[in-house]
Amino acid sequence: MRRRTFYAIVSLALLSWAGLTFHLFLQRPQGKVHRSSKLNDQLDLLELELQKQLRSNEELLIKLRSLKKKNIAQEKDSKSEEIIKESNSTSVKPSPIIGVLVFSCNRITIKRNLDQLLKYRPSKEQFPIVVSQDCGHEPTTKVIQSYGDQLTLIRQPDQSDIPLVGKEKKFKGYYKIARHYGWALNKTFHGFNYDTMIIVEDDLDISPDFFEYFLALYPILKSDLTLWCISAWNDNGKNGMVAENPEILHRSDFFPGLGWMLTKDLWLELQNKWPKAFWDDWIRQPAQRKERACIRPEISRTKTFGKVGVSNGLFYEKHLKFIRLNDKFVPFTQKDLSYLKKDNYDVEFVKLVYGTPAVTVQQLTKGSLSHSNPVRVTYTSKDTFKKAAKALGIMDDFKSGVPRTGYRGVVSFLYKRRWVYLAPTAEWKGYDSTWS
Numbered sequence: 001m002r003r004r005t006f007y008a009i010v011s012l013a014l015l016s017w018a019g020l021t022f023h024l025f026l027q028r029p030q031g032k033v034h035r036s037s038k039l040n041d042q043l044d045l046l047e048l049e050l051q052k053q054l055r056s057n058e059e060l061l062i063k064l065r066s067l068k069k070k071n072i073a074q075e076k077d078s079k080s081e082e083i084i085k086e087s088n089s090t091s092v093k094p095s096p097i098i099g100v101l102v103f104s105c106n107r108i109t110i111k112r113n114l115d116q117l118l119k120y121r122p123s124k125e126q127f128p129i130v131v132s133q134d135c136g137h138e139p140t141t142k143v144i145q146s147y148g149d150q151l152t153l154i155r156q157p158d159q160s161d162i163p164l165v166g167k168e169k170k171f172k173g174y175y176k177i178a179r180h181y182g183w184a185l186n187k188t189f190h191g192f193n194y195d196t197m198i199i200v201e202d203d204l205d206i207s208p209d210f211f212e213y214f215l216a217l218y219p220i221l222k223s224d225l226t227l228w229c230i231s232a233w234n235d236n237g238k239n240g241m242v243a244e245n246p247e248i249l250h251r252s253d254f255f256p257g258l259g260w261m262l263t264k265d266l267w268l269e270l271q272n273k274w275p276k277a278f279w280d281d282w283i284r285q286p287a288q289r290k291e292r293a294c295i296r297p298e299i300s301r302t303k304t305f306g307k308v309g310v311s312n313g314l315f316y317e318k319h320l321k322f323i324r325l326n327d328k329f330v331p332f333t334q335k336d337l338s339y340l341k342k343d344n345y346d347v348e349f350v351k352l353v354y355g356t357p358a359v360t361v362q363q364l365t366k367g368s369l370s371h372s373n374p375v376r377v378t379y380t381s382k383d384t385f386k387k388a389a390k391a392l393g394i395m396d397d398f399k400s401g402v403p404r405t406g407y408r409g410v411v412s413f414l415y416k417r418r419w420v421y422l423a424p425t426a427e428w429k430g431y432d433s434t435w436s
């Protein structure tokens with residue numbers, strides 16, 4: 001930037017000098033000199049102009065000197081960083097534009113979500129919000145429109161009925177959701193041409209560092225091709241089961257959703273085979289996931305507040321209600337997060353998990369261990385996993401063979417303030433997609 005300003009100033013000075021010389025040349029009388037009064041007037045005018053030019057050149061010179069001084073001072077502050085920047089001015093990347101797509105239907109409580117998005121959004125230009133509404137529910141439309149130009153409202157045009165027969169009928173809601181998602185993702189990636197998008201639903205509370213989190217992980221999502229999403233959600237992130245450190249982040253083979261970021265490249269991959277229903281289970285299948293992982297936080301950056309919806313309220317009462325929402329701002333963009341890249345992460349992860357002493361579930365539940373260090377619990381089958389998960393209070397289901405929050409088969413969580421790794425044996429060969 002500074003270098004560019006420097007060049008701009010120098011070119012400006014040169015240009016005005018060239019302009020002036022040219023001007024003088026043109027005005028020089030040809031042939032015989034008749035010092036008429038008209039010529040005298042012109043010479044006076046030129047003199048004035050010349051003085052003006054000299055003055056502005058002097059001002060430019062002063063500005064240039066002060067810039068140079070500032071540059072030297074900053075170079076002293078962060079020498080190595082400056083050298084990198086100076087040697088490669090194109091490597092100073094502009095901030096990315098990340099669209100925020102909010103899904104809406106008929107809940108006027110979307111206000112609660114939108115208020116928070118606007119409260120924590122650091123920049124309207126960097127994080128344009130698009131609310132996509134299905135269902136055509138007028139009161140909800142009114143709420144969204146009340147935000148004026150703070151966001152953009154788009155409406156899913158196809159309100160036709162989806163004909164279903166027999167048992168499928170009761171899943172109509174899921175068909176409508178998949179139709180809405182497909183349309184809105186197409187609209188924002190192609191119509192608005194966003195390169196990256198954060199997906200949010202209308203019933204989510206968000207944490208103060210929600211945008212900071214996604215912004216900091218954006219370069220990692222773009223550069224590590226073994227990642228396909230950044231999620232704000234920890235499926236096992238209940239109160240009392242998470243570490244008291246909002247900085248901790250993990251890799252996860254389980255697609256968590258609930259506030260997540262994807263790139264256009266992923267959408268181009270999915271757009272032509274988008275399913276008619278149950279898109280989140282579909283996306284978790286091996287044909288879509290292709291062994292890619294997501295980043296998830298230890299303490300969730302989102303939390304659902306709505307009970308009424310397509311998925312049943314019981315799940316909210318029994319589980320979602322207890323998820324801990326982070327309330328501290330972590331300046332993630334100032335941290336080195338490269339440890340999350342697969343090449344750095346996996347070796348350390350395997351060393352950590354399998355270097356941890358193995359114990360039994362009974363030892364943990366009875367509290368018969370004499371220390372509070374991390375431990376590992378081994379599972380060898382779907383059933384032993386489920387039994388251990390139930391006893392230790394974590395989610396016990398699988399999607400396409402992957403347990404919630406699992407990474408390389410390992411589920412990490414806190415049990416009675418102790419890190420526990422529920423892990424397969426070290427010879428693990430991959431997920432068995434028949435486990436459910």
Ligand SMILES: *[C@@H]1O[C@H](CO)[C@@H](O)[C@H](O)[C@H]1NC(C)=O
Pocket residue numbers: 087088090091
């Ligand atoms: C300069 O920046 C570009 C783009 O970020 C990068 O590809 C290139 O390797 C950099 N060159 C040097 C010499 O650092």
Ligand SMILES: *[C@@H]1O[C@H](CO)[C@@H](O)[C@H](O)[C@H]1NC(C)=O
Pocket residue numbers: 182183186271272274
């Ligand atoms: C998205 O748009 C593309 C190109 O127009 C189309 O081929 C694709 O079927 C659309 N996908 C969805 C889910 O609407």
